[in-house]
Amino acid sequence: MQNARNRLPPAVRTTGHAAIFISAFFAAAASAQITNLPPASPGRPAIIAVATEQPPHIDGNLDEPCWQNAPVLSRFTQVLPLEGAAPSERTEARFVYTRDHLFVAVRCFDSAPRSIIAKQMRRDSDFESDDFVTIAFDTFHRQRDGYYFAVNALGARTDGLIQNFSDQQDDWDALWDAGARIDHSGWTVELAIPFKSLSFDPRREVWGCNLERVIRRKQEIVRWTALSRSKEATALSDFGELRGLAELRQGVGLEFRPFVSLKYINEGGGPDWEFKPGADVTYRITPSLTANATFNTDFAEAEVDERIVNLTRFEVSFPEKRDFFLQDSSLFNFGGLYHSPNPYYSRRIGLGADGRPVDIWAGGRLTGRVGDTSIALLDVQQADYANVPSKNLFVGRVSTRVFEESNLGIIATHGDPRRAGDNTLLGMDFNFLNSELWNGKRLVGHTWLMGTDSGGSEGQDAAFGGAWTYPNEPFFAEVQAFQIGEEFDPALGFVSRRGIRDYNGMAEYVFRPNTEWLRSLSVFTRWEYLTDLHNRIIGENNDPLTIILRSPAGDAFDVGAGWDRDVLDEPFEIQPGIVIPAGDYVDPHIITEIETSEARPLSARFEYRFGEYYTGHKQDYEAGLDWRPSHFVTIGVDYELEQVRLAEGSFDVHVVSSRLNVGFTPDLTWQTLVQYDNLSDNLGLNSRVRWTWKPGNDLFFVINQGWIFNDWRLRHVQTEVALKVGATFRF
Secondary structure (H helix, E strand, C coil): CCCHHHHCCHHHCCHHHCHHHHHHHHHHHHCCCCCCCCCCCCCCCEEECEECCCCCCCCCCCCCHHHHCCCCECCCEEEECCCCCCCCCCEEEEEEECCCEEEEEEEEECCCHHHCCCCCCCCCCCCCCCCEEEEEEECCCCCCCEEEEEEECCCCEEEEEEECCCEEECCCCCCCEEEEEEECCEEEEEEEEEHHHCCCCCCCCEEEEEEEEEEHHHCEEEECCCCCCCCCCCCHHHCEEEECCCCCCCCCCEEEEEEEEEEEEECCCCEEEEEEEEEEEEEEEECCEEEEEEEEECCCCCCCCCCCCCCCCCCCCCCCCCHHHHCCHHHHCECCECCCCECCCHHHCCECCCCCECCEEEEEEEEEEECCEEEEEEEEEECCECCECCEEEEEEEEEEEECCCEEEEEEEEECCCCCCCCCEEEEEEEEEEECCCHHHCCEEEEEEEEEEECCCCCCCEEEEEEEEEEECCCEEEEEEEEEECCCCCCCCCECCCCCEEEEEEEEEEEECCCCCCCCEEEEEEEEEEEECCCCCEEEEEEEEEEEEEECCCCCEEEEEEEEEEEEECCCEEEECCEEECCEEEEEEEEEEEEECCCCCCEEEEEEEEEEEECCEEEEEEEEEEEEEEECCEEEEEEEEEEEEEECCEEEEEEEEEEEEEEEEECCEEEEEEEEEECCCCEEEEEEEEEEEEECCEEEEEEEEEEEEEECCEEEEEEEEEEEEEECCEEC
């Protein structure tokens, strides 16, 4: 990579030249035929959506005339526990629409309605404890991407995008409504999805579609299509068809969301007030291409991170929780990489090295597809802070379809949000998929190459690698290999360790006896070898055999053994005053875990790990308890204890957290999280109320408190109270 900066195009060395990516995108798109795809095979199952002039009231009551006149979809098949068997309970679905909304009704018959499980009220819950239904759409009917909407028996909602043929991206939020009710025959749900919330081609009258129902007390899954348990309900290539959609209205595609926030901050230096108005604007350029802009961005409503005590020498990544960066984030995915190395890690933007927020004055995003080409561009202006001047930060990702199910793409980033200088990354990837192997099996492959330049010799280096995955049942396997150069430095990405070669893999075989006491038995193995760039082994992580047992109720028991190896070329200070000397350490361990089903009112989990640890040994205990006394309240407590005993010294790590989630309705929720760890002696509280009085119109009230807990005394160090109100206007 010598003189790499001089060879890089000037257009990617300044984010003001992001237009080169847009030009490249439209050039690629121009080569694709932007026309309706040919009709799907006549062999696909289909259901007709019926136009209505009298839309239903969204309350879970299916007595309106429009539902009585709609065709009924009732052909569902069991996927779990018995693939291909008839469902134990009957399910019916109906579709009607007006020019502005798609309405879906699902009747979930149940022979024991008192046994229906519904505990979650909060928006975007995972419903692991509940009965729920999922409806998925491929609105362009091209088997590339789509949407899914899930509702439980209480009417709680979650939604997301379908990317890369079947992957679920649950960080996307749409404006829609749902209602549900439990009665003597089971439970019902109604969905109202505005067409303005979706991208689609109004010239097409056929969408891809699938439905899934989960009967939680039986751990039973039934579906309309995608009937293999090795696939998700969002496997686009297996969708049926929703027909009859005509004369739909999308509007002009403009959405305006103004907001205001008011904060009170006291960090020991006296109180401070902050008033911050701002706005988000969205414009749908084409049915599948959307532009977003944000001004004076505020993240007062974002959830706090879970407390982690890091005893390694390497940085730990945290999940993104800010809505602006979550929307369409999957379109930036590169090479199947999600952790390290990752060319784009959105938490580098708008957050300092200490995790404190940094103002974002403005930002823009262009995401979507034209033909077989997808595009994701992001540009933000970050304010100055500490010794870092104001920075313009850019990320661009373009990929285009090759072969039947694969894609070839590029990525570029420019800007360094944490230092005074600049940084540029360029990368290329190829992502392979074949979902037409024998018996519906799939094969997935990725290969990628990236280079960075931070100016001068520092940061001019490369990383490359690839992976193959066979994601099927009963056998699952994956192998991966990659190299990260010593000076590889993606300033807008994430790398936990440089100057390494990593070879890793895993395999699992699942037996499904489906007896009264045993649902499945899995045999799992995992291995990882790390070398330096001269092929000297510097680390290993091996679990040669793990046995996983699962009960019909969803309880699980795991037991396994393995060893880790860490070669320290230099002493490592694991805690102040405790220094582990250089050496080659091989640490065998055993691990066991018990987890009861979340379908129970009281669920618990316990994990124990014991093994050698550098010059001594280490015992880890993790325990958690969740109580769901009603569908309004969930209470959880987690405790983690790490007992480290070394020749150089000993210490214990305690991490405690407690959660209280109250759902008054699906649109009015209150979440509180309290966390403490003994190494920082920091006790933190985050309490958040969210009220959605109308889809797209939200009020957030957030309280953050911090104390230092020492000698059984609390010393206040921080108070932050925030009120944020936003409304959405669509045209």
